[in-house]
Amino acid sequence: MTLLSLRGLSKTYGTVRANRHIDLDVAQGSIHAILGENGAGKSTLMKLIYGVETPDEGTLHWHGKPLSLTSPNEARAQGIGMVFQHFSLFETMRVVDNISLVVPGTSRALAARIRALGEDYGLEVDPLAYVHALSVGERQRVEIIRCLMTDPKLLILDEPTSVLPPQSVERLFITLRRLRDRGVSILFISHKLEEIRALCDRATILRDGTVTGTVDPRDHDARALAQMVIGREMPHVTPPEGKAPGKVLLELAGLDHRPDDPFAQALHGISLTVREGEIVGIAGVSGNGQGELARLISGETRRHPQAGAEVLMMGKPVGHLGPAARRRLGLAFVPEERLGRGAVPEMSLSDNSLLTAHGLGLVRRGLIDRAAERRLTNDIIATCDVRTPGPQAEAGALSGGNLQKFIVGREIALAPKLLFASQPTWGVDIGAATAIRRRLADLKAGGTGILVISEEIEELFEICDRLHVIREGCLSPSLKVSEIGPEDVGRWMIGAEGGKAA
């Protein structure tokens, strides 16, 4: 029996055709995957189904009757619920307040229902806790509970596992299967093939905004699925053999840090070294202190002058120095946020080259050398295969993957001794991600020390020599990638190993 059926759905943003003639049927009581790369149009499609956006053309049938949604309220009234990838929770409010924004009822009654539902589905959370004090996993539970309280027939989950450690993923799957067994249909959006094979009974594959196929994922192996998703063979990086690690480039010894921001994670006893010619990874669920650690290493957060020696870079104390001084020592940094941090959206690519590469002869006697600026930008565009009309294009007009390639290219152009990249391939399509990983590997072969923060364990295993896991502001000891497996990392992520005594 078909619960939801889409015919010829299209949506265009400006000149971007995000969805083109999408057909989709979701059966009652099934877990249906929507599979596709970043930018394939998955999120847009979900917004159309949830009423956040309205389609330009096409029809939507619900229980066999035509339905046109103009707001999420209407979708909820029909029994469609959605859990967003970027949570739509309000940090300064309690869990119960967040839920009362969607579900009618007094706080007391809602709190009781939250507890009951939590026990029923294995989604325990304290209804009176403030959201900013919750871990990412707990926040996701709140999101799911908020949906379940509206008694949905269809539950949409947008990349729900991207924020969870492996063990919690299994727990989420148990909850989802329990829901399916009670007759709820689930639309499960993901780009992780193994998960889809483990959980889903149907999978619809999106590429460039169109449906390229609907299959039973259990009948295909991950490689075949991947080919359907990206439309060609899966690229693969073979890391070149590097030289043996050399001098220590970065050293943190037992660093403690409490940020000014009350919502930020404090760091405790962080110890870390990066040497010449090696790639060190930091794994962990987002929100466990990665952002704060990144700012301490980049210099965006400075320590007081007496604490200079807490961070050693190329053997010099730099804890009290700003980013510019650290860059002069040979640091380059790719930040997690591209727009507004790694690049200025309103400025041209040329002017964005100037942001960190001004030392490469782009400034003479205080004045900007426009010709040199353009030359360097053209170089970066050519060597990194950035798809753009040219150096005059505004950074904000580039796709996420292209902008990331540009930023990585710019930082590599600085010929750094130490490269620090935070989420280097987050939100980037597979082709671009592979290209970025390849460039990191090349750089390592040339003797650069590289530190990578990532939430993708597979990526870290692919490129790193050693790994640390960050959890609640504590860093695990160094783990040799050749000696461990993803499950070991998972245990550190949920704190089953070592506890706080890192």
Place this chain on the structure above:
Amino acid sequence: MSAIGFILAGMLAAAMPFLLAALGELVCERAGVLNLGIEGMMALGAVVGFIIVHSSGGHLLGFAGAGLASMVLALVFGWLALAVRANQVAAGLAIGILGSGLSALFGKSFESQTVTGLPKHALPWLSELPVLGGLFRQDVAVWLGLLAALAIWALLRFTKLGLVIRAVGENPHAARAIGYKVIAIRYAAVAFGGLMAGFAGAYASTVYTPLWAEGMIAGRGWIAVALVVFATWMPGRLVFGAMLFGAVSLSQLAAQASGVALNSQLLSSLPYVMTILVLGVISANRGLLKMNGVASLGEPFGP
């Protein structure tokens, strides 16, 4: 009357223009919109209220007219900031200049004219107290203003509407995602801010100093904006802050009453100096601002 008694008796009335305008701004900022045009909106409300009361329309009609006029001006600001997504700071400054200009234009022929203020109502018993008694002899607008503060406190703290306003201010994208009409809610908050600024202006020109003089708002709208920061977006602290500024702005008269000879320009500067000091002290506490502040304040929002 002693200087303390004098200040206690007058400070609530002196506080009212600050309090009413700041309450409106507080709601507006809680919804994520920074309206820097309060000064101009107060000036427009002041002149409209004065003209209506002067042509013996009565205070009720005067306040209503003032509120309405400022609300219309606020909606022009809202259109700029919300529909057109203009820079909110620039839009607020523009509307402020426009409001002050309109105020001067309309008030031209009423310069130095006077109207009758509102009679005081005394609370039984309490108003008989020594020294403190004056505090409990106030006009009806003061009592209503304090009630409004109480109502807004309760609204933000206990009601669903208050929750929605805070949600829209903290994270408009999330609020939209769960089905709230962010722009409509913000328009409403801006309109409310304008209404309150109009009331504040009318109180200043028809009750507190019932005399028309161009530029009579004299920075009180700006102090109201600063008061919202001082109160860290909490109505209770706002009442306290407004009373403090009311008391300080009375100090000139109080000094005369107690026979202390102090430089009048220095005394007139006191509220401004105090605003600067208070802003320094409160803003330096970044953690507190982050905790109580409005995350999306002043940022343009487009779906």
Place this chain on the structure above:
Amino acid sequence: MITLVRRSAASRRMAVAAPVAALLVTILLNLALYTVMGKDPRAVFYAMLLEPFISWPSFSEVLLKMTPLLLIAQGLAIGFRAKVINIGAEGQFLLGAIFASAIPVWYPQATGPWIWPSMLVLGTLGGALWAVIPAFWRVRLNASEILVTLMMNLIAVQLLAWLLVGPWKDPMGFNFPQTVMFQWDAMLPTLIPGTRVSVALLLAFAASGAAYLWMQRSFGGYQMVVGGLAPQAACYAGFSQGRAVWLSLLIGGAAAGVAGAAEVAGPMGQLQRSISSGYGYSAIIVAYLGGLHPVGIVLSSLLIAALAIGGDNAMVSAGLPVSAVEVFQGTLLVAYLAAVVLVRYRLVRSGVPA
């Protein structure tokens, strides 16, 4: 429904068209207002918008009025582009005027060619000094420079009032709140014989050139613009935000201060209460209207100066209150802010695929 869609790059055509369209809309709206007020719109239009340009004497008055506006707005725009919203130019202007007046007030008999240049230097210092407090408050105490600079304006007005009724009052001035008339050597040399336009106009154009070089060509200006557009990116690149705030406020204060000095040493010839006539606030409009671009500001300062002169004309010939100019300026800025959206966004009728 019509929605805004972001352009892939800012439209240059719109950047020119937007201010023109805003001006036309403003003229129509305000003429309608004057008609409602019972004034003859044709007479007002002539007096306000044409008369300033058609005779040399009145145009020279426009140039005179334009001088402080241009100076102040160039200084403010630098800060605005770095998102340092200094609305304290009025106070900084007054302090510049006060500092500059110190020489002729304290040494009324002094002579020599050093006097007026020293007054300009002192004025620059005074304006910058008045901006030190908001800068310190913003950098060290995280306090909004918008509110602090505004409060500094109100305090400056009181300070000026105190000087003029107290220590600096002209003893022979029939108790008027003003200083003595300044000696000849305390006055700026006239630039165009037969008019009141002084060398300060040259200074204003020189400042415009410097602003152009700094904002459009120099790495220092670039760093400030990055801080304004994307503070996180500036922090990431290691550009000091504190430095940008200090520079913004000091430049803005210095520019306003020198304008104030030029005003007392120029058309005024003495320090009095009405020394500013709101230049500091009008310059904010000038800065935004000029698109925060040094060249645009030259044009917008000319326009706003002409409007001010035209307003005076209209008061005499058509009986229009002076405040009508303020309304006109306010409307113009509102219209401009609405129109300028089309530089970065286009209007799209939603629901129709492109």
